[in-house]
Amino acid sequence: MGHDILPTYEKITGIRKEFNDICPRCGSDKETLIHALKDCPKAREMLVQGGLNNKVLEGSYSWCVDWIEDVARTLDKKAFSDLITMLWNIWNSRNNIVFRETEDDAKVTWDRAAALSWDFQRKQGWRKPDPGMVKINFDANTNGRRICFGVVARDHDGFVLGGRAGVLEKNVQAEWAELHALEESIKFAQTKNWTKLIFESDCVSLINRLNKANVDLSTMGYCIKDILKMLKQCCHFVFSFIWAPHCCNKAADLLCTWASDQNCITDFDMDYPLGIHDIILSDAIN
Numbered sequence: 001m002g003h004d005i006l007p008t009y010e011k012i013t014g015i016r017k018e019f020n021d022i023c024p025r026c027g028s029d030k031e032t033l034i035h036a037l038k039d040c041p042k043a044r045e046m047l048v049q050g051g052l053n054n055k056v057l058e059g060s061y062s063w064c065v066d067w068i069e070d071v072a073r074t075l076d077k078k079a080f081s082d083l084i085t086m087l088w089n090i091w092n093s094r095n096n097i098v099f100r101e102t103e104d105d106a107k108v109t110w111d112r113a114a115a116l117s118w119d120f121q122r123k124q125g126w127r128k129p130d131p132g133m134v135k136i137n138f139d140a141n142t143n144g145r146r147i148c149f150g151v152v153a154r155d156h157d158g159f160v161l162g163g164r165a166g167v168l169e170k171n172v173q174a175e176w177a178e179l180h181a182l183e184e185s186i187k188f189a190q191t192k193n194w195t196k197l198i199f200e201s202d203c204v205s206l207i208n209r210l211n212k213a214n215v216d217l218s219t220m221g222y223c224i225k226d227i228l229k230m231l232k233q234c235c236h237f238v239f240s241f242i243w244a245p246h247c248c249n250k251a252a253d254l255l256c257t258w259a260s261d262q263n264c265i266t267d268f269d270m271d272y273p274l275g276i277h278d279i280i281l282s283d284a285i286n
């Protein structure tokens, strides 16, 4: 990127005059590097999905490196490293269209970038919460007309305090299923006397929505606002929502499978289902 040597269509036209320099993804502009990574609607969709604000996406640049330098001044180290990983994935996704004629959904690209970035930074699994905090991992699978969800709450030693797993008769898409799993997590937490909670999920888009609820004007955004209102009014929770890669959410994921076999909603305390024992143990000693 810095040396502007990636083989965009505009670059190739400089060598082979008969080559068409129009962007293969949107078809509406020359495919320069800055177009491919920032200005193309396809790239922009992925950057927005990744939670990058307007400040980063504003401005008109001729050279990609000028944009990168400006952005480097406004983002902190972690966010900047996430952005670079994102751009790498955007370029890969562009190559998939050019060479394989397949394109990933913006959300899939972002999930992949986030997981990759995480892998670079810390090779480890589930993380224990601080003393006094309860961490609740939740997950959901959709399976035809049903949602299977799993919720597991653990303390700072990684001991299971309780959880819930079950099946809901709803025909919804994956992100809505995750939201229903969060609702179940909250309802379960309300039956306990926990006050300081961390909700953890491997669904990037939902965690982004939860942390930016005030600017989310979609239908889901409104549902999330209602859920947050309920959380703030009914209890004295101190709570946060964090994302973790799939490898840190295995206990909740396994509970979804378990729930699918049971075909009912089950609450448990410390006597959690045996099927998740191995993963609970390895998370605790990690």
Ligand SMILES: [Zn+2]
Pocket (backbone or CB within 6 Å): 023, 024, 025, 026, 027, 028, 029, 035, 039, 040, 041, 042
């Ligand atoms: Zn384009």
